[in-house]
Amino acid sequence: TVSPRSNTALVFGGSRGIGAAIARRLAREGHPVALTFVSQPEKAVAVVASIQADGGQAIALQADSADAQAIASSVKQAVDTFGPLQVAVVNAGIYQGSPLADFPTDLLDRMLAVNVRGVFLAVQAAAAAMNDGGRLITIGSNTAVRSGAVGSSVYAMTKSAVATLVRELALDLAPRRITINNIQPGPIATDITADFVDQLVQRNPLGRVGQPDEVAGLSAWLASHEAAYMTGSSLTIDGGWAI
Numbered sequence: 001t002v003s004p005r006s007n008t009a010l011v012f013g014g015s016r017g018i019g020a021a022i023a024r025r026l027a028r029e030g031h032p033v034a035l036t037f038v039s040q041p042e043k044a045v046a047v048v049a050s051i052q053a054d055g056g057q058a059i060a061l062q063a064d065s066a067d068a069q070a071i072a073s074s075v076k077q078a079v080d081t082f083g084p085l086q087v088a089v090v091n092a093g094i095y096q097g098s099p100l101a102d103f104p105t106d107l108l109d110r111m112l113a114v115n116v117r118g119v120f121l122a123v124q125a126a127a128a129a130m131n132d133g134g135r136l137i138t139i140g141s142n143t144a145v146r147s148g149a150v151g152s153s154v155y156a157m158t159k160s161a162v163a164t165l166v167r168e169l170a171l172d173l174a175p176r177r178i179t180i181n182n183i184q185p186g187p188i189a190t191d192i193t194a195d196f197v198d199q200l201v202q203r204n205p206l207g208r209v210g211q212p213d214e215v216a217g218l219s220a221w222l223a224s225h226e227a228a229y230m231t232g233s234s235l236t237i238d239g240g241w242a243i
């Protein structure tokens with residue numbers, strides 16, 4: 001008898017915002033979901049509870065994406081619980097703007113650690129625990145194309161790094177039929193944008209901000225069998241902001 005292939009999805013940074021919407025959506029598509037968080041356990045527990053209330057399977061794991069050891073052990077716990085990964089979504093990321101003259105060095109270091117180093121380490125650890133033919137998805141940003149906002153330089157740099165990393169890693173992963181693609185959202189209604197949502201709405205060609213579920217829908221497609229021929233791509237979903 002052939003044992004059925006595991007269908008585990010791991011979402012790095014799945015407790016709030018875009019990551020929480022992706023975790024819920026992948027659970028609805030039938031994936032047992034492991035999600036990581038760093039600072040707000042109660043939010044992570046709430047996402048797990050809502051997935052379970054819908055009849056899905058989920059666990060929450062505390063793992064700072066700046067910590068290689070924590071990333072490795074979250075992957076191990078996900079696999080120990082639900083089996084090898086079919087999908088991994090690297091969503092954990094932080095945004096804080098500052099003009100050049102005042103840019104704090106510790107903020108520079110933290111954004112590089114989470115948004116760049118953490119993405120590489122998460123992809124590396126997830127790929128090692130993934131089924132052949134699996135799916136890796138990163139959440140970059142439309143600022144890799146164009147931000148148009150003073151103070152976003154370092155954040156945009158980190159997200160450009162993600163887009164380039166994904167394009168190149170597609171070649172490393174192709175022999176195992178693992179695809180890797182990068183979603184580049186524009187302004188989405190989450191905690192990151194809550195304080196300046198009116199400004200964002202005004203500037204956006206489509207006259208609104210996006211909803212986390214709209215990004216989750218694209219993730220679900222990238223995670224599906226239909227997306228098997230797409231790899232190394234960055235897909236911008238931003239209401240036309242970066243045009």
Ligand code: NDP
Binds near residue numbers: 016039095187188193
């Ligand atoms: P939120 O701040 O709403 O949520 C961030 C999520 O990532 C939370 O689950 C948080 O966990 C987790 N997280 C943050 N830092 C770490 C860390 N060091 N280790 C593990 N988990 C972590 O952000 P959004 O949903 O808005 O953003 C998600 C991603 O989308 C980010 O990569 C962001 O850069 C990107 N993005 C967002 C846009 C937007 O307009 N909102 C636009 C373009 C890109 P916890 O609750 O424990 O803090």
